[in-house]
Amino acid sequence: MWIGRKALMVLLILGGVTGAIIYPTFHSIAPVPGNMFSLYRLNLTPQDIAAAEKNPQAATSGSTSASSGPVGASVTILAGASTQGNPSYAPDAVTVKKGDSVSVINKDSVPHTLTNGKDPSDPTTGKLFDTSIIMPAASAKFGTTKMAAGDYPFHCTVHPYMTGSLKVQ
Ligand SMILES: [Cu+2]
Numbered sequence: 001m002w003i004g005r006k007a008l009m010v011l012l013i014l015g016g017v018t019g020a021i022i023y024p025t026f027h028s029i030a031p032v033p034g035n036m037f038s039l040y041r042l043n044l045t046p047q048d049i050a051a052a053e054k055n056p057q058a059a060t061s062g063s064t065s066a067s068s069g070p071v072g073a074s075v076t077i078l079a080g081a082s083t084q085g086n087p088s089y090a091p092d093a094v095t096v097k098k099g100d101s102v103s104v105i106n107k108d109s110v111p112h113t114l115t116n117g118k119d120p121s122d123p124t125t126g127k128l129f130d131t132s133i134i135m136p137a138a139s140a141k142f143g144t145t146k147m148a149a150g151d152y153p154f155h156c157t158v159h160p161y162m163t164g165s166l167k168v169q
Helices: 002-028 046-054 056-061
Strands: 071-077 093-096 101-106 139-143 150-155 163-168
Touching: 071 093, 093 101
Parallel strands: 071 101, 093 163
Antiparallel strands: 101 139, 150 163
């Protein structure tokens, strides 16, 4: 009986010690904003950081620079888009009436952009339309009032292999 009680005490103490170690340990690696030690931490690329510094508004709220006109087209950035070879923009051929705006929602788990230009080396990159960084689950809009009718290639400045094209009618 005495041995049994002693064993019970030992088990209770061991349980308490285990809990005291495990609880704060797992709490400290939870994937919450600002936690640098999370197992799920994703490092921002230098482009992400530069874009966020240039336009903190867009980085935090996913709001937009030049939005105007009713939304004439919606583009979804698909989950997994950051992996090369995966489908990225849906649709990747977007058509919009001149003057209408295009809304873009990021359903992936990392930041993306939708930026005009074939790729980052295109001299017109970002000059006609650019959502800036759209954080996961955020969305952005841009207008087409100042654009001439025509076809405009676009890409993601963070992942240049993500491409599509916009037709303004
Ligand atoms: Cu991207």
